[in-house]
Amino acid sequence: MAYAKSTIDRFAVGFDRQKEWIERRGILLLIAFYLGGVGGGLYLASLIIGWKAGIPIALGIVFIGKGSAHLLFLGRPLRFWRAFLRPQSSWISRGIYILLVFTIMGLLYYLFYGNTTLEILSALFAFGLIIYTGFALAASPGIAFWSNPLIPIIFASAALTSGIALAEASHAIRPETVILYTDRLEILGLIMGTAMVVLLFTFLVANYMSTVAAKASVAYLAWGSMSLAFWIGVILLGIVIPLAIVVPAYFGEVARGWLAVAGISELCGSFVLRYSLLKAGIYPPVILTDGCVPTCLCYELV
Amino acid sequence: MRYGMVIDLRKCAGCYSCMAACKAENFTPRGVFFTRVLVDEIGKYPNARMRFVPVLCNHCENPACVSVCPTGATSQRKDGVVTIDPKKCMGCRYCIVACPYRVRFFIDKRGTYYDTPTTYEVFGFQARDYQEGTVIKCDFCAHRLEKGLEPACVVTCLSRARYFGDLDNPESEVSQLIAANGGHQLLADKGTNPSVYYIR
Numbered sequence: 001m002a003y004a005k006s007t008i009d010r011f012a013v014g015f016d017r018q019k020e021w022i023e024r025r026g027i028l029l030l031i032a033f034y035l036g037g038v039g040g041g042l043y044l045a046s047l048i049i050g051w052k053a054g055i056p057i058a059l060g061i062v063f064i065g066k067g068s069a070h071l072l073f074l075g076r077p078l079r080f081w082r083a084f085l086r087p088q089s090s091w092i093s094r095g096i097y098i099l100l101v102f103t104i105m106g107l108l109y110y111l112f113y114g115n116t117t118l119e120i121l122s123a124l125f126a127f128g129l130i131i132y133t134g135f136a137l138a139a140s141p142g143i144a145f146w147s148n149p150l151i152p153i154i155f156a157s158a159a160l161t162s163g164i165a166l167a168e169a170s171h172a173i174r175p176e177t178v179i180l181y182t183d184r185l186e187i188l189g190l191i192m193g194t195a196m197v198v199l200l201f202t203f204l205v206a207n208y209m210s211t212v213a214a215k216a217s218v219a220y221l222a223w224g225s226m227s228l229a230f231w232i233g234v235i236l237l238g239i240v241i242p243l244a245i246v247v248p249a250y251f252g253e254v255a256r257g258w259l260a261v262a263g264i265s266e267l268c269g270s271f272v273l274r275y276s277l278l279k280a281g282i283y284p285p286v287i288l289t290d291g292c293v294p295t296c297l298c299y300e301l302v
Numbered sequence: 303m304r305y306g307m308v309i310d311l312r313k314c315a316g317c318y319s320c321m322a323a324c325k326a327e328n329f330t331p332r333g334v335f336f337t338r339v340l341v342d343e344i345g346k347y348p349n350a351r352m353r354f355v356p357v358l359c360n361h362c363e364n365p366a367c368v369s370v371c372p373t374g375a376t377s378q379r380k381d382g383v384v385t386i387d388p389k390k391c392m393g394c395r396y397c398i399v400a401c402p403y404r405v406r407f408f409i410d411k412r413g414t415y416y417d418t419p420t421t422y423e424v425f426g427f428q429a430r431d432y433q434e435g436t437v438i439k440c441d442f443c444a445h446r447l448e449k450g451l452e453p454a455c456v457v458t459c460l461s462r463a464r465y466f467g468d469l470d471n472p473e474s475e476v477s478q479l480i481a482a483n484g485g486h487q488l489l490a491d492k493g494t495n496p497s498v499y500y501i502r
Contacts, residue, residue: 013342020395025410041363075408075435076395082373082392091398092372136330139494142364142402286403287342287355288486 015216018143018281025073032069033133034162034271037060037155040129041163043106046187046222047123050180050189053168062129063103091136092127098128130159143281144210145217150203151277157199161192161268165242172256189246189262197239200287213284221280231275238269304363304382306469306497307456308476308485309356312342313463316341324358329426332413336405336440337455347480356464358455359384359405359440360496361489363438367397367406375436381485382469383415383442391436398437402492406439442466467498 021029038155039061046054071077080096087093102125109118143148170184171177179185204222207214218256221230245262312384316339324330324337337358343351361384370382375390377398398406414423414433432438443453451457455462467474472481476499479485485499 013340018399020398025393071392075395075410075437076391076433079373079392081389082375082390083394085374086372090372090396091370092394096372136396139366139370140400141494142404142489143398159373281399282406283402284489286357287340298430 014285014286015213016283016285017279018140018221018283021281022275022278024279026067027080028069028073030271030275032066032073032103033155033274033278035069035259036133037270037274038129038162038166038267039066040056040102040126040163041159042166043102043125043126043163043204044130044160045163045188047119047126047166049167049182050182051167051171052113053177054170055106055180057102058163059106059110063101064187086173091132091139095129095132095136097249098125098132100124102129108117118219127156131156137277137281140281142283143217144214144284145207146277146281147212147243148207148214150206154196154199154203154275154277157192157195158270158273159300161196162267164188164192165266165270167263169260169267172260172263175256180244187244187252189242190250193239193243193246193266197243200234210285213282216284217280217282220282221276232267233272234276236269237265238243239271242266303380303471304469304497305361306382306449306467306476306499307358307442307453308465308479308499308501309373310463310465310479310483310501311353311355312355312411312501313461314339314462315461316352318463319458319460320356320455320464323454326458327446327454328440329430329432330407330425330438331409331432332415334407336438351417355500356362356455357403357405357496359442360403360492360494360498362499366400366402370396370400372396374414380392381447383444383447384439385441385444386437386439388431388433388436388438393435393437394450395437399493402494403496404487407435408437409434450451 020026039058041056042061046058071080074080083093083096085093087097087261101120105118105122105125109115109122111117131152137146138151164185168189171179171182192282198199204218212263241264242262245258264298271291318339320337321335321339328336328477330336330455337356339357340357343350343352345351350437361382365378368378372394376384378384386499393406393408398408408434412432415494446453447458452466465476465479467476469476471477479501480499483501486502487496487499
């Protein structure tokens with residue numbers, strides 16, 4: 001009888017990746033995190049650049065896209081209402097409240113466009129939406145790579161960058177899109193792109209100098225079996241290509257088509273970034289032995 | 303009152319009888335092992351030897367699984383045992399991700415060991431309320447504790463490597479073993495304060 005490899009590996013001592021939130025149906029959770037980030041980021045970006053039509057798009061992405069991905073991920077979707085019961089301790093509960101209040105506030109702001117109170121309140125909940133996923137990951141003590149204070153900031157920054165990228169791509173593809181402050185797009189893109197470089201570098205270095213499991217996560221991403229996705233997806237698509245287009249655009253003129261490329265490239269990179277962060281969640285061995293030397297990748301990740 | 307377990311690694315022979323007893327007692331589905339025996343190799347040739355480390359839910363004093371559970375399905379009883387209410391679990395698997403010990407299992411489909419369920423498995427389906435789409439784990443054989451019995455893995459252990467009792471009672475066998483031998487907890491740095499101690 002053939003047994004799954006994961007079953008057999010449960011009896012070995014060593015590092016182990018988290019699989020529940022990334023493999024098989026776990027992909028739906030990645031999609032939910034991604035759509036929540038893109039939607040929340042787009043909402044904030046729409047407020048900053050004055051793009052009214054961006055608001056309903058953002059709300060749709062969050063409420064329909066993120067909401068349904070979360071529901072489909074659950075083993076018992078009909079019991080989702082129970083997640084409202086524990087906001088005092090669980091980030092999933094808090095996230096559901098944030099999602100719901102954000103959608104209502106955003107809808108009200110769209111209906112009463114220009115109302116400052118609603119604008120501030122909806123912006124606060126949009127910020128909550130893009131940062132809570134990071135806190136949800138950070139609440140897992142078993143995974144040192146996630147239990148890092150920088151992870152909520154990285155999630156929030158990546159979300160805002162994605163929102164800007166989506167607005168930029170939409171504007172480049174459809175020039176008739178009414179955006180009041182188009183000049184802010186390039187500045188925001190430049191600032192967030194640079195911030196992502198600094199944040200990611202700091203996050204990886206801080207983790208590498210941390211525990212053995214966190215070091216193993218960095219090794220897995222930077223030169224392990226996830227390195228191709230990390231360097232091509234996160235670094236090249238998510239940072240290098242968008243910055244290579246946005247920097248000249250800021251200092252001069254760049255064809256609209258290139259701005260669309262920058263936006264789409266960043267959106268892809270942002271997806272791979274979340275994929276990589278979830279995939280690199282590595283548990284330490286429950287028993288540390290002399291054989292565990294993560295620096296040389298002599299362990300086998302399953 | 304805080305139930306806990308002491309496992310004397312010097313006595314564990316790696317016979318896996320605890321795993322078999324647990325499976326028989328709890329009718330766990332295919333691929334699910336509430337208790338496992340990890341096999342490790344320590345030392346170098348010619349002084350290398352096998353080490354067997356039984357692991358199970360640690361029923362931590364500060365369980366990460368309880369605080370992250372959004373529905374309240376995972377909870378801690380007054381006697382320290384961490385349990386899951388299958389009727390409340392919505393299958394978000396946050397507890398599996400948060401647990402540093404990887405001792406929780408998600409039942410996607412209730413798998414059987416053969417194409418058709420055995421009589422034993424059919425009986426298990428009726429005896430245990432394991433629901434598809436929910437998470438399950440060791441509960442220190444709560445149904446046995448209610449009857450004043452020890453967990454199945456403890457009574458089955460051939461070399462008497464497992465001890466069970468009240469960690470809060472200094473006179474209990476487990477407390478005295480820890481006091482005399484110095485009990486080690488797995489991943490003690492995670493701040494969970496496991497109720498399962500190891501003697502090396």
